[in-house]
Amino acid sequence: MLVVFVGSGDREPMAGSSGVSGVASAHLGMVAGTVWVANEDGASLSAIDTASNTVATTVEGVKGPHNVQVSPNGKSLWAVSGHDSLAVMFDASSLQLHGVAATGGAPAHVVLTPDGRTTYTTNGADSTVTAIDSVTMAPMAEIPVGAGPHGLRPSRVVVANVAGSTLTFMDTASNTKVADVEVGKAPVQVAFSPDGAFVYTSVSGEGAVVKVDVATLRVLGRVAVGDGPIQTFATADDRYLLVANQGREDRPGTTVSVIDTKTFTVVRTVETGQGAHGIVVDPTSRHAYITNLYGDDVAVIDLGELRVVARIPMGDKPNGISFSSVTVPAQEAVMRDVPAPHGGAEPNAHMAH
Secondary structure (H helix, E strand, O other): OOOOOOOOOOOOOOOOOOOOOHHHHHHOOOOOOOOEEEEEHOOEEEEEOOOOEEEEEEEEEEOOOEEEEEEEOOOOEEEOOOOEEEEEEEEEEOOOOEEEEOOOOOOEEEEEEEOOOOOEEEEEOOOOOOEEOOOOOOEEEEEOOOOOOOEEOOOOOOOEEEEEEEEEEEEEEOOOOEEEEEOOOEEEEEEEEEOEEEEEEEEEHHHHEEEOOOOOOOOEEEEEEOOOEEEEOOOOOOOOOEEEEEEEEEEEEEEEEEEEEOOOOOEEEOOOOOOOEEEEOOOOEEEEEEEEEEEEEEEEOOOOOOEEEEEEEOOEEEEEEEOOOOOOOOOOOOOOOOOOOOOOOOOOOHHHO
């Protein structure tokens, strides 16, 4: 597996550059775990060994996986199939299939509650969220939200409605909608501050990020970023909020905006690759991992230096991304037969944002 490590500066050399062995050795072994990536047009999930920044293995068989999510305890791995309208769960260590659950149409993202008991998917074609029992894989509820629900995160589930202009706040105890908050045109994904007091959302239609107070549901601030911001993620040390600027396929964005959470201003713009889309940060806040949707790779950002230090080739259209503390042994690609769930929506093509 080809891995290119990058020298100094925000704009990295192309694959095949030489003279970067010092950078390579300095950034190996810093983080232990696995970063999972959903290759949407590749019908596969890639497992990156974060110690070596290489692909340990690939799980094949999920059609149109838009997003992937590791459970809070790290023991299970979830993905959604926008093609087959289902959520699928694997054992994060053995990679064996645990089961599938029916969702609404065009599921985009999947998250679990902090206790891991309930799983939620956003259904872009139905403007609903499906609540799933994480043990039995049985759908529990269909919750109406805003138009074109896309990204969502726990602990209090908040949904970004990309076809509208609102965030939907949900009560996970009753599986009901609490409120809709206007944030701007085409919000795509949300991120919580480490203490849960604030939620941030990318507003793709306005090239901005908005900060909302979770207690009062008031918009507290707005900052301009790059074109077509998609996923956003707050570091565990509450120093930075990262935003991936995807742009459009005919005019890809290539950057991640780094926002200081105290001043709510952009302090650095880092060149990461074609169509920067998904973001996850390891729990130590050392590295951020960015999927480049149109470049078919993952860029690794050192958060101390705020520069790309590695680039890892992926499958076709790498999209969602999640971190796991469970290390997956290096092995050949594995194929899993994912059966159709009982009930649920008709299969459909993946939903673009």
